[in-house]
Amino acid sequence: MYSTRGGSLEEPTTVEDHTMGASLVPYLAIKMHQEITARVYNAIVVLGSYNRSDPSIIFEGEKCDKPFNWQRPTARIVGDKLWIECFPGYDHNEHYARLIASYLGILHREGRIVTPPSNVSFIPSSCSDTRNALEATNLRELPTEVDTVVLGLVHRLDRxxxxxxxxxxxxFGWAVRQFNGRQVAFVGCRPSFWGDIAGEVVHHITSRRHRVREVLYFGKLGSLRNGIKPNTFLATGGRSYVRGQIVEWNNPLEASVTYKAADDVIFGDHITVGSVLHETRDWLTGLPPADFVDSEVGMMAQAAVRSGVDFGYLHIISDNVTEKYEQDLSNERIAGVLARRARLYEVAQDVLEHHLTATPRVECG
Structure with a gap:
């Protein structure tokens, strides 16, 4: 079966510790596979293993009304142990284990369950594990004659x-279109490519397709600035803190943002974290100067820089980590959020269309 050599977790995150406050519990609840609280287990172990067939148990809460980013970790029960199977990635495994431990910790302290959070651990996935998992997917079938790859919320770019x-x-799924002589592949991922998996996706795409010269990412992130109302602005930039190191790049979207959406997009510095649950109040007080936070931007930028290709991101600011607003990560499907994001999808498409239809860059031979 699986190895039991696991990674330990720090103390589970509590409502009092986390920047989400009272919203933490509903956020955690929507992530919990139904088997996690179905019974008492001797151990719950999260590992990197992508399985979608029996005896793996699909999460009943998957939002399969969208084409991408809907597959969630599956579960497998062996005796008195519950295995949670994530697409392999260190950040992904650790993040999901932390979600489970924190949720069980809150319910345990409230006397609602008897399973202690100390029963939760994870088996770290290595870079090789992630690369091998990606190699086994259909991403290898992505056409080679592509100049630009757009990742993330590509199903929202219908225009x-x-x-x-x-x-x-x-x-993975993709659509290839031509913009002013430029072959552009819009690539969506059905499971979540959390954290360092995102960097390995960029590495996989650029190392096997030498024609690719830029990767663009359209997603969501959190604001570290006061006064930024969620789902009101987009974010972009050219610098991220990744595990204490600064990664810098030339943002190819800057000119198009300035020309098409100067009032709707905020430029700033970014910090990359492995899990939303790292965003505690103590974490917030010790940060370097930064404006935005998420788990993928820095990892993708780092991979792009190493591969010698351009990278740019344009993200919806979906929550504010520094102060409490009604809209946050716990209620992303309420009507007010959907209406605001619909406008931002149009703004993002204005920017991307302007960039993609600009005169293609001439390579010096």
Whole structure:
């Protein structure tokens, strides 16, 4: 079966510790596989293993009304042990284990369950584990004749993808369109490519397709600035703190943002964290100067810089880590959030379309 050599977790995050405050519990609840609280286990172990078939148990809370980013970790019960199977990635495994331990810790302190959070651990996935898992997916079938790859919320870019025929029946799906002589692949991922997995996706794409010269990422992040109301602005920039080191890059979207959406996009510095649950009140007080936070931007930028390709991100500011607003990560499907994001999808498409239809860069031979 699986190795039991696991990674330990720090103390589970509490409502009092976390910047989300009271919203932490509903945020955690929507992430919990139904088997986690179904019974008492001797151990709950999170590991990197992508399984979608029996005897793995699919999460009943998957939001499969969207084409991408809907597959969630599965569960497998062996005796008195529960295995939670995530797409392999160190950050992903640790993040999900921390989600479970924190949720069980809160319920345990309230006397609602008897399973202690100390029963939760994770088996770290290595870079090789992630790369091997990606190699086994249909990402290897992505066309080689591509200049630009757009990742993330590509299903929200319907004005740009148009009536393009979506390909790919496995983990990944893509549509390829031409913009002013530039071949652009819009690539969506059905499971979540959390944290360092995102960097390995960029590495995989750029190392096997030498024609790719830029990777663009459209997603969501949190604000570290006071006064920024969630789902009101987009964010972009060219610098991120990754595990204490600064990663810098030339943002290819800067000119198009300035020309098409100067009032709707905030430029700033970014910090990369492995899990939303790292965003505690103590963490917030010890940060270097930064404006935004998420788990992927810095990892993707780092991979792009190493591969010698351009990288740019344009993200919806979906929550504010520094102060409490009604809208946050716990209620992303309420009507007010959906309405605000619909406007930001249009702004993002304005920027991306302007960039993609600009005169293609001429390579010096």
């Amino acid at each position: 740009l993808t148009g009536t393009a025929d979506w390909k790919g029946n496995g983990c």
